[in-house]
Amino acid sequence: MGVDRKRVLILCTGHSARSQMAEGLLRELGGGRFEVFSAGTRPSRVRAEAVEAMREVGIDISGQRSKSVDEFAGREFDYVITVCDRAREECPVFPGRTERVHWSFDDPAEAAGDWPQRLEVFRRVRDRVGARLREWADGLG
Numbered sequence: 001m002g003v004d005r006k007r008v009l010i011l012c013t014g015h016s017a018r019s020q021m022a023e024g025l026l027r028e029l030g031g032g033r034f035e036v037f038s039a040g041t042r043p044s045r046v047r048a049e050a051v052e053a054m055r056e057v058g059i060d061i062s063g064q065r066s067k068s069v070d071e072f073a074g075r076e077f078d079y080v081i082t083v084c085d086r087a088r089e090e091c092p093v094f095p096g097r098t099e100r101v102h103w104s105f106d107d108p109a110e111a112a113g114d115w116p117q118r119l120e121v122f123r124r125v126r127d128r129v130g131a132r133l134r135e136w137a138d139g140l141g
Helices: 018-029 048-055 085-090 115-139
Strands: 006-012 034-040 079-082 099-102
Touching: 006 018, 018 034, 018 048, 018 115, 048 115, 079 085
Parallel strands: 006 034, 006 079, 079 099
Antiparallel strands: none
């Protein structure tokens, strides 16, 4: 009896925060129902604030790296979720019956201020992404 795990690719621009946190969150929330990947249209690096914000909710993304969407060219996904407007505009076409989902979240990597101020922005985005993913995953049954 094999479990039909849905393949999900989460995209943003820099692949430094939103999609990184979303990957960790969906992997945790999905309870094994999803095979989750994330990438960026212009990858940079995983932000320390994203790692810390996720650690605070018990999810370790410290081993994740910033990847280009090009690494996934030609692969099939059940869902491609874009979490920023620019990624939606630049998202390549994937083969198969990929369902595209788009949500626009503020980019916490653009937050100004000292570490506590920036971390607060990352927490807020993490919580919004988590709520949206939970609602989406629950809606799939």
